[in-house]
Amino acid sequence: MKEILKMLEHKEYKKLRQQLEIMKPADIAEILEDLSHKNALFLFRLLPKDLAVEVFSHMSPYDQAKLSELFNVEELQQLVKELNFDDKIDFLEELPAQLVKRILKNAQVQERTLINQFLNYPEYSAGSLMTIEFVDLKKEMTAQEAIEHISKTGFKKETIYTCYVIDAYRKLEGIVSLKNIILAEENEKIENLMERDFISITTTEDQEEIAEIFKKYDLLAIPVVDLENRLVGIITVDDIIDTIEEENTEDFHKMAGLKPSKREYMDSSVLSLTKHRLPWLMILMITATFTGAIIKSFEEVISKVAALAVFIPMLMDNGGNAGSQSSTLVIRSMALGEVAPKDILKVIWKEFRVSLIVGLSLAILNFLRILLFENYPIAISLIVSVTIFITIILAEVIGGTLPILAKILKLDPAIMASPMLSTILDALVLFTYFSISKAILHL
Structure with a gap:
């Protein structure tokens, strides 16, 4: 990049062209994406025609669209004409309909008809991915x-x-x-x-x-x-x-409570990033009112035994973490074809057995820790430990089940990962915790 910028600055265009001709198209595309629009356009026009087409096909759809805004219609028509058919379709899909019409205006009737047919296929279908360039x-x-x-x-x-x-x-x-x-x-x-x-x-x-x-x-x-x-x-x-890369990225976004976006992070504006994050955060904030309502309904219990409030964050964290582990494994297994909706009962049985071992281990460890190192009464230690045991069972079984239920309902399983899962489990954990507290302490 430093060498390219230096040659541009000193107007060593012949040397620059020679350097570009020996580089890989994918590397040139990466350089173009990092240059200013003016320099990217100049560098692209400096490339031999065949190399320019290859470089353009390696650029991301967003950068292709940005660069194409600097071309005149004749340049765009020539570029589209030289692109491989599938790259041509991918590029045209990102452009405004009016510009596509202008670009295809001088194309042969047969090719124009074929391109329009491909553009009308559903976005995530085989028709939108395929190419007609085969033997x-x-x-x-x-x-x-x-x-x-x-x-x-x-x-x-x-x-x-x-x-x-x-x-x-x-x-x-x-x-x-x-x-x-x-x-x-x-x-x-x-x-x-x-x-x-x-x-x-x-x-x-x-x-x-x-x-x-x-x-x-x-x-x-x-x-x-x-x-x-x-x-x-x-x-x-x-x-x-x-x-596959697009699908994985989309799943990661959904699992984090984000609206999926095709744009790279550095190419996304602050407003765009905000729009993708805010809806889910608002939904989760509203659903979190259930958690507040549960705490309020057990306000009397907390006021009588204030020590119970100390363990709320730990219990909620354990529930969320256990549920996330379970849901992540199941979501990934479904993506790899290892788990199908018909396996829901097998998943529940497996997660239940795992949760029994994990829950019992954590319950015993916490009982000893609270009793011996934090000097709380046996009753408090018992309440927290029993809650942890039940929480882990609920979290792992629900975490493993919700993604499969989402698939059955024709939803994306990734939306059932945290933070959605954590919000559901937080409410269940608190209800379980205070119900056990009332029963043991006779409140």
């Missing part, structure tokens, strides 16, 4: 004819390592790897080389389910078909890796 073959071809066809048409394809065998109506009949074609006899028919038992998905498949399929079957690419089994596109592993 298709006919089963009547020989291995030699297939190699010649790949040589002629494969230059701008997303991948040539897997080829797709279609009939005259574009119905998918099989898939064949480039390795098998190259190693086969020249006159061997593709029909004899292709796999008929293949995995495909439809255009409406959700991206989370697609990611699971890639993981389960170790795929490099997967064909996308319509309802009549006609091949309409493919999704490659590099696209699904980006999707």
